[in-house]
Amino acid sequence: MILKSQKTEFKPIWNVRITLISVLVLVLVVIAAISTGPVSLSTGEIFRTLFGLDGGLEGREKTLLLEIRLPRVVLGALVGAALATSGAVYQTVFRNPLADPYLLGTAAGAGLGATIAITTTNNSFSAALPIFAFIGGASAVAATFLVSGRYFSNPGVLLLSGIAVGAFASAVQIYLQQRNTEVLRPVYSWILGQLTVSDWNNVSWAALYIFFSLLILFRISKLLDGLMLSDEEAFSLGVSPNKIRIIAVVAATLATATAVSVSGLIGFVGIIVPHIIKGITRRVTNRALPTIAITGAAFLVLADLGARSLIAPAELPIGVITAFIGAPFFLFVLRTTKGGLK
């Protein structure tokens, strides 16, 4: 075919400026989250302390910044990034805009794994917990596929299977809790979703797993776009659909399971954040994954700020905030983008 046309006037599929804006939003949200609390810290003091410059914080305020607020903010960002990215990946892999890690049983499975870890080790944030949570999450996804049988490519069947597996895992989890009443409190506080007990030990464990899985997902993000086509089209374009699906599900499950294990069950992030980005940009490409991760991080840090500020000195479960600010904003995006998800 001879190229005659010189018109190139159409929008690029992904614009890196959107990613830069999301980074800026994250930075602002992180600064706000670190400086806000019962003891206000100024931005200048925070920067001087972090970079070891003269005039930084000292004593209790320094401890407050470095040992309480900063790890909590970093953990929130990690969890938000993991949940938002996993949600977006599941939506692509299962060809279902309503898929999120929780619907497919991953979170309930991870919850069961974490409960087993708490009941057996009686140490809710040991290094073993993410491993137990991951095994639980991965087993739940495997069970969902097994239950779906040869209909696993049918999103409706898969979704129902995930709900069934999730309900079963939850039932076993509740049974374990009732049999071990002494762990009822840590298990319940874990299930409600919180970032209150974050310390650098938890953060570093979570960071290891989450960075590893996000790195894999970002690396295959362009190939994931192939999964949005029929398997035959994807194959004709050089993508092996089943191989990419397995890698994506394993990596997203690792990220979700880790997030769940350190923060409990925080809802809505995995479904709202990807759709907000897709709605604003009117693009469904998985090249948006890094931006979705950054936005998810900002969203959860902001939600946590709300959770600890709105009824201070008491705290709200973070899931209440994610739903409270997430759902209306999600609807707002849907309306203002002329039904971007139709």
Place this chain on the structure above:
Amino acid sequence: MIRVENLTVKYQDVIVLNNVNLEIQEHSWTSIVGPNGAGKTTLLKTMLGMTSYSGSVTFEGREVYKDLSRNVAFVPQRPLIPIGMTVIEYLTLGRAKVDGWGRELRRGRLFIQETLEIMQLVGLQDRFATQLSGGEIQRVLLARAIVQEPKVILLDEPTSALDLHYQIRTLDQIELLKQQGVTVISTMHDITLSNMYSEKIAVMKDGRVLLDGNSDEVVSSAQLREAFDNSISVYTLESGKKIVVASREESGRRDSNPRP
């Protein structure tokens, strides 16, 4: 040259393709016809290299499952375009084979722009593909394959969802591709259209190729009617064109040879 030799494909214990032999010349159009369940789509998928098989399927002498670098486009029978994907996004994915995943090169953009014009999709590029009419979606599916700049294009029932007007327009477009050097292999339910457009027709039934050869000869053959359990009739119009219809159809001058 695409050569299929002693090809057998099984799904679990069910034999879907049974000792299929076929030769397809480059820059030609071959139609695969046959009743539902004959194995037509499986044959296309096997040619694509997606299906495990015994026997041999070679493109330019290389076994298809060993050489995934070849550029063969596939147009599915049913669209599977996700919610929220615009036409331009879908077409851009088609450039992945040539430009690489996630890369948007100037040449690729020009090619997409030109394909939009040729396929009369200008103005629809920012619309969500799922909101288009059946005819528009079919054009988008074909456009996605065209921007891939394939050497071979496999089409699974490209006209099944289209009205008569769009059937002809779509097939004319595919014909243009063939004239530009693309080898076309399509499954088609409409044997009359297959005869109009393709040089060669292969007749399949129960996983076997009953007959393949020059389109006019195949349409006139007894094996074609056998493949459809003698429920079709072949008529020759005054112009000499052959039309194939369900056997209860009584209009037109019935061909003296063959007789249903």
